[in-house]
Amino acid sequence: MGVQSELFLAFFRIGIFGFGGGPSMIPLVHQEVVKRHAWMDDDAFADVLAIGNTLPGPIATKMAGYIGYRVGGAAGAVNAVLAVIVPVIVVMIALLGLYLRHGDQRWVQGMGQGVIPVVMIMMAQLTLDFFNKSRAGLGWITTLIMGLAAAGLIYGLGLHPGLVIGAILIAALLRPDPASRKGEVAK
Structure with missing residues (x-):
């Protein structure tokens, strides 16, 4: 599989499973970029995350653009950004349609509430990883x-x-x- 295909699939997975918005996608980006594909190490990832947080706009697309560019050039940047936003757009339209039709149903309200503990654990794991990295360095x-x-x-x-x-x-x-x-x- 070529690098462009790997980039697309990695950021497509992030786009599909990144419930809760940009901050909840950060652990998924870390998993794909550092652990699964080793496109960068923890230090480089922390730098990208820090710089990405200083710039305006959604963190997931900024990280996708930079990492895509670093791995696959300009085409990689476009590829990664599209891969991370297209699933979000499609799922958002589908869920909004579902919500408009069935928003008063308990099972629809429970979907959103059920994701919160999972995102909380993902963010806690990322916080612990960054704490340990900071403690080791500083x-x-x-x-x-x-x-x-x-x-x-x-x-x-x-x-x-x-x-x-x-x-x-x-x-x-x-x-x-x-x-x-x-x-x-x-x-």
Whole structure:
């Protein structure tokens, strides 16, 4: 199977099973891109997720576009984006039609409520994976301080997560390279 076919099928699966919107698709993207196809490692995925969160628009399409481009060029970007949005559009139209006809039925209302615990577990697993990755790279104390600071800024002050991530990216870019400081001290 060619790379374009693999890209399409990977993001088609994400589009079909990504109930709950963009954030619920992130663990599915991780599963396909990092674990199943190894198109990138956890570090690269975390970078794509962080940058994608700073940009406007749906995260699933931004990630599909970037990953598709990285794996298959411009055609891969278009392929992955179409693969992730077409199922969503078709399912949305079908479910809205079903809801308009049978929205007052308990089984229809239960469908939406039944998906919530599954999405919650998927998000918890992704959170645990990112926590462990952050702890391994930054240590416990820095991870907890940054996590609490981010929570305070986002939930306490109501800042958009993209602004918090953007500020961290700018701080990381402006931070002097420790290797260059060692060279200066040795002189």
